Amino acid sequence: MTTYIILIVVIAVLVLGVAGTMLLRPRGMHGVRRGRAGQLDLSSGPSATVDRDTATAPSDQASESAQQVASAQQFAPSQPQARPTLEKPPPSAGRMLRLRARLARSQSGFGSALLSLLSRDRLDDDTWDEVEEVLITADVGVMPARQIVSDLKMKMKVEGARTPDDVRAMLRSELLVQVSTEASRELRTQRHEGRPAVVLVVGVNGTGKTTTCGKLARSLVGDGETVLLGAADTFRAAAADQLQTWGERVGAQVVRSDKEGADPASVAFDAVATGIEQEVDVVLIDTAGRLHTKNDLMDELGKVKRVVEKRTAVDEVLLVLDATTGQNGLRQARVFAEVVDVTGIVLTKLDGTAKGGIVIAVQRELGVPVKLVGLGEGPDDLAPFDPATFVDAILGG
Numbered sequence: 001m002t003t004y005i006i007l008i009v010v011i012a013v014l015v016l017g018v019a020g021t022m023l024l025r026p027r028g029m030h031g032v033r034r035g036r037a038g039q040l041d042l043s044s045g046p047s048a049t050v051d052r053d054t055a056t057a058p059s060d061q062a063s064e065s066a067q068q069v070a071s072a073q074q075f076a077p078s079q080p081q082a083r084p085t086l087e088k089p090p091p092s093a094g095r096m097l098r099l100r101a102r103l104a105r106s107q108s109g110f111g112s113a114l115l116s117l118l119s120r121d122r123l124d125d126d127t128w129d130e131v132e133e134v135l136i137t138a139d140v141g142v143m144p145a146r147q148i149v150s151d152l153k154m155k156m157k158v159e160g161a162r163t164p165d166d167v168r169a170m171l172r173s174e175l176l177v178q179v180s181t182e183a184s185r186e187l188r189t190q191r192h193e194g195r196p197a198v199v200l201v202v203g204v205n206g207t208g209k210t211t212t213c214g215k216l217a218r219s220l221v222g223d224g225e226t227v228l229l230g231a232a233d234t235f236r237a238a239a240a241d242q243l244q245t246w247g248e249r250v251g252a253q254v255v256r257s258d259k260e261g262a263d264p265a266s267v268a269f270d271a272v273a274t275g276i277e278q279e280v281d282v283v284l285i286d287t288a289g290r291l292h293t294k295n296d297l298m299d300e301l302g303k304v305k306r307v308v309e310k311r312t313a314v315d316e317v318l319l320v321l322d323a324t325t326g327q328n329g330l331r332q333a334r335v336f337a338e339v340v341d342v343t344g345i346v347l348t349k350l351d352g353t354a355k356g357g358i359v360i361a362v363q364r365e366l367g368v369p370v371k372l373v374g375l376g377e378g379p380d381d382l383a384p385f386d387p388a389t390f391v392d393a394i395l396g397g
């Protein structure tokens, strides 16, 4: 009897086992397929490593072929990956007005301090010293601060402005005079003589150079131009990837070298050659900003410029300066200006400092206009510089 029961149990287990296997098989196949999908997805992140055993070999193949593609594409333009929808950035016009609140938040301390000093009943020497001090603290620079004080003293004497509105109007017009320059702030980014405009973006690492290239590319695309980016900052490993991400978002090609430390001039040359061939409107070149010595910089940047000029003219050399670095930034600006002909200044991080007076100081120092300002880390937080909007933001008007 016991033997009979054991026999029945064994048969039942066998029957259940077979049925179980048959039921589970489709799920097992599905699992493999998911594993494959996971392998294809490996590039999208470590979380996609679903089935380790099956994923390993193809993943190695994938990285091998990726390496082959990468080496075959040395200096080759990386086509923007097909994306369902490219971003459509807003045009550049009116951006500074849109970002004015951010500017006013950071700069109004300096403006309101000036307004309250100038509205005192008695403007004695001590008060004028305080005005000068506020200006110097806001990085306007010693000479321009003295000039502003002397102009305001004179105007007060002649015009006798006393109402708050009079004082504001007088200060506004004086600051506008100081911020304005004769030189045009227009960016030369139009194709000419059948060739793309070429813009070199230079500056010390950390100032926001690569971010500025990316933001500028977006803004130009927003204005209807076709843009090619050259990743000639080959000394900072992440710079080319950073640029590629910016480019992909708006459909701008990026010419780069996958070799760290590759010759920046070769990358720049190749970017311009590709831009000419592909008939883009603008080639933007991000350069390396290693400021060991002036000679190093001269060798590097000078060579990039010379090599590019073998193919076409360089239309703009934009110097990126971090507005939060004050006097140190001005020193950097001087060195760069001695090495290349800077045609415009990009002041970044104006949202992060109350020292907007640097606009006046740097223009005076280099004799070159501020053409663009960075007002945040967002992709569209780069604006063409507009003196009136800037001064109004300072005065909170």
Ligand code: GDP
Binding pocket: 203, 204, 205, 206, 207, 208, 209, 210, 211, 212, 239, 347, 348, 349, 350, 351, 352, 373, 374, 375, 376, 377, 381
């Ligand atoms: P690079 O080394 O000069 O190429 O500097 P990056 O472009 O990598 O920028 C350095 C940092 O500055 C990044 O965190 C940027 O997001 C930040 N940055 C750039 N421009 C601005 C700006 O206008 N405002 C603020 N707040 N941050 C900025």
